[in-house]
Amino acid sequence: MENKPYKNKCRNRIRELRIARGHNSLRGFAEFINTHLGYEVSASALSQLELHRRENPYWELVDVLSTYFGVTADYLMGKTDYNVRKEEVIKDREDKVTxxxxxxxxxxxxxxxxxxxxxxxxxxxxxxxxxxxxx
Incomplete structure (x- = not known):
């Protein structure tokens, strides 16, 4: 399998964002997602996503996580270093124009x-x- 440079970024980003939000264990984070975000996921699936072991990640989970963390899916998956959603940029510009x-x-x-x-x-x-x- 070809080595993709964004894999390491993905590993670090999801883990860093998870820990920054106070979710130190994958099992606890999985329970949080199941309970509070309305998406059924196992700690194993989160681990696979964090370690970028799945070639085709669960896109619904990526969407749930990117929304929860307030970043783009591309940023979460390590494909870009730009981590702000377009809607937030537009809102920020509107706030500055007021x-x-x-x-x-x-x-x-x-x-x-x-x-x-x-x-x-x-x-x-x-x-x-x-x-x-x-x-």
């Missing part, structure tokens, strides 16, 4: 001034064009 009422007012005043300047510029162009046509 403006106070004062900022909203300033932005509106800015846009109004820009529209006014543009209208004046267009009016001046039209006047120059009319003068050229008259000459």
């Amino acid at each position: 403006k106070s009422p004062e900022e909203e007012l300033l932005m509106q005043q800015f846009y109004d001034k820009m529209r006014e300047m543009y209208a004046e510029k267009e009016k001046a162009k039209e006047e120059r064009r009319a003068l050229k046509e008259d000459n």
Whole structure:
């Protein structure tokens, strides 16, 4: 079987994330998943996933774990180092874009001034064009 460089990352990531959440034993983590996450899994299946011993992992379990840990499935399986879900990036951007009422007012005043300047510029162009046509 071909050696895939992401296998070692997978081993470390799942174990590190599991322990970071306070689940030191695979058996205890399996019980937690069964009870609280609604997915039936054995400690043996978790071990196989952690050690990347299955060529075709249980994708439902990968989805459950990635959701629980708040990472992408690709990150969990070691295929990427980018560990933030797209929805979180979008929410983070929305949070950063939120403006106070004062900022909203300033932005509106800015846009109004820009529209006014543009209208004046267009009016001046039209006047120059009319003068050229008259000459």
